Amino acid sequence: MQETNFIQAFPGYEFKQNQALSAYTNTRVGGPADWIFWPKNNDELREVVAYAHQADIPVTVLGNASNLIISDQGLTGLVIFLTELTELTVDTDAKTVTAAAGAAIIDVTQFAYEHGLSGLEWAAGIPGSVGGAVYMNAGAYGGQVDHCLVGADVLTPDGELKHYSNAELDFGYRHSAVQATGEVIISATFALENDDPAQINARMEDFNERRASKQPLEYPSCGSVFKRPEGHFAGKLIMDSGLQGFQIGGAQVSTKHAGFIVNKGDATGADYVAVIHHVQDEVKAQYDIALEPEVRILD
Numbered sequence: 051m052q053e054t055n056f057i058q059a060f061p062g063y064e065f066k067q068n069q070a071l072s073a074y075t076n077t078r079v080g081g082p083a084d085w086i087f088w089p090k091n092n093d094e095l096r097e098v099v100a101y102a103h104q105a106d107i108p109v110t111v112l113g114n115a116s117n118l119i120i121s122d123q124g125l126t127g128l129v130i131f132l133t134e135l136t137e138l139t140v141d142t143d144a145k146t147v148t149a150a151a152g153a154a155i156i157d158v159t160q161f162a163y164e165h166g167l168s169g170l171e172w173a174a175g176i177p178g179s180v181g182g183a184v185y186m187n188a189g190a191y192g193g194q195v196d197h198c199l200v201g202a203d204v205l206t207p208d209g210e211l212k213h214y215s216n217a218e219l220d221f222g223y224r225h226s227a228v229q230a231t232g233e234v235i236i237s238a239t240f241a242l243e244n245d246d247p248a249q250i251n252a253r254m255e256d257f258n259e260r261r262a263s264k265q266p267l268e269y270p271s272c273g274s275v276f277k278r279p280e281g282h283f284a285g286k287l288i289m290d291s292g293l294q295g296f297q298i299g300g301a302q303v304s305t306k307h308a309g310f311i312v313n314k315g316d317a318t319g320a321d322y323v324a325v326i327h328h329v330q331d332e333v334k335a336q337y338d339i340a341l342e343p344e345v346r347i348l349d
């Protein structure tokens with residue numbers, strides 16, 4: 051990795067040096083990044099990604115950081131937040147919505163509803179970005195990204211633009227092909243259906259009410275920590291193992307929804323990882339089931 055000063059190399063671009071990532075993550079944990087960059091457009095993004103690639107500087111691309119636990123040591127190299135790339139467009143004839151990767155998935159669902167387009171209601175309360183939702187193949191209440199995604203544009207590490215169809219993204223449960231390629235998702239197009247806006251809104255409100263009643267939204271968290279093991283629910287296994295309320299430092303297995311680990315105020319990345327390991331050990335000991343994290347643990 052070459053020694054680089056991004057602020058000098060890219061005057062006018064928005065960089066910060068040695069910033070704690072806890073200020074940006076949904077869990078409120080995470081040590082410093084050497085560099086953080088917020089591109090204002092795809093050209094800036096492409097230029098900086100290609101530069102970092104050539105200089106052998108590790109790049110981590112993040113959206114809303116709602117599905118992450120970042121270590122207290124932080125991240126080496128360059129962290130790119132796409133949260134300023136938020137353009138949304140609609141093609142009413144084709145019944146598609148195209149969203150830039152940094153757009154909040156909540157805003158995309160609202161935009162679709164305002165255009166009388168149905169198919170994304172399930173995502174109305176997911177606090178991630180479009181890029182993160184595609185990367186994770188996010189889903190809820192029977193809906194999932196791969197059910198309605200037409201395709202996505204990506205940027206390769208050396209700065210080339212590519213398009214992937216839904217099939218090429220090789221979606222699975224919380225899996226997409228991009229997880230292995232290191233490519234940056236820059237936009238995604240969703241195929242939707244016309245419906246009565248009042249009906250669409252009613253479904254979104256219903257899902258959001260269900261969320262608020264079951265999930266500990268009053269605390270910082272990263273959503274459901276574990277994948278659903280075949281034939282079981284992670285939250286129920288954790289609850290039945292007597293782990294609700296189990297706490298290390300400031301990280302606690304939620305007393306409202308056992309699938310969540312909440313930050314009670316002063317949690318560290320190490321607290322989160324220790325709680326995850328304890329939960330895995332207990333569920334394995336009591337039910338002989340191996341829980342696999344759904345959240346990305348970055349260190």
Ligand SMILES: Cc1cc2nc3c(=O)[nH]c(=O)nc-3n(C[C@H](O)[C@H](O)[C@H](O)COP(=O)(O)OP(=O)(O)OC[C@H]3O[C@@H](n4cnc5c(N)ncnc54)[C@H](O)[C@@H]3O)c2cc1C
Binds near residue numbers: 114177184
């Ligand atoms: C309260 C709460 C409720 C949640 N409910 C749900 C739910 O119902 N269903 C569900 O599936 N998830 C849920 N989540 C988890 C999370 O919101 C989703 O996984 C979301 O899609 C992640 O998006 P993000 O932008 O926050 O991704 P981040 O957390 O920023 O990143 C997640 C991963 O995606 C990668 N990534 C992000 N953007 C890009 C990009 N543009 N190109 C390439 N890689 C990228 C990152 O490198 C990282 O590995 C919930 C989280 C919380 C806190």
